[in-house]
Each structure stands twice: as structure tokens, then as C-alpha cells.
Amino acid sequence: MFERVKIAAADNLKLPKDVVLGEVLISFVGRTSVIIENYRGILIYDDQTVKLQARNCKLQFCGKRLHIEYYNQDEMKISGFIQSMQFGD
Numbered sequence: 001m002f003e004r005v006k007i008a009a010a011d012n013l014k015l016p017k018d019v020v021l022g023e024v025l026i027s028f029v030g031r032t033s034v035i036i037e038n039y040r041g042i043l044i045y046d047d048q049t050v051k052l053q054a055r056n057c058k059l060q061f062c063g064k065r066l067h068i069e070y071y072n073q074d075e076m077k078i079s080g081f082i083q084s085m086q087f088g089d
Contacts, residue, residue: 024054026085033069033079034061042071050078058088 025037036052036059043058044051045068051060066080
């Protein structure tokens with residue numbers, strides 16, 4: 001119920017939903033890097049897989065020579081050769 005109120009308020013006030021709802025925001029730069037905003041935590045991290053917990057889902061990035069260039073409590077940048085990205089529950 002509260003979620004619907006937040007969505008309606010965001011629509012009526014023309015506010016970005018990623019800000020109001022805390023949704024994950026993913027920005028790819030080609031196949032070599034991705035910036036993820038509003039993630040909650042790192043679940044798996046090695047040179048072939050990075051799995052993250054977002055508010056409502058899990059994100060998994062697969063590739064070669066993956067590494068986290070930087071991260072803080074709001075944002076992270078993953079670099080390497082990104083082959084795929086999947087959403088999970």
C-alpha cells in the first residue's frame with residue numbers, strides 16, 4: 001500500500017522513481033564497465049562473477065577479468081569484459 005502511494009507521489013510530482021523508490025540504476029559503458037547505483041551489498045565477487053543485492057532483486061554480472069574499480073555505500077563501478085547481466089529474486 002505504502003509503495004503505491006510513493007509511486008503515485010513520484011508520478012504527480014514528476015520526481016525520478018529511482019530516487020523516490022530507491023530502485024537500482026544501472027549504466028553500461030560499452031561492454032567494458034558498468035556503474036550501479038542504489039545497491040545494498042556484494043554477495044559474490046571474483047574475476048568472472050559479481051553478484052549484488054539490490055532493494056528488490058539480485059543482479060549478476062558475468063565476464064572475464066572483472067574487478068570492482070571503486071565502491072561506496074551508494075555506487076560501484078565494475079570493469080572488465082562484461083558478457084552478461086541477469087536479474088534474480
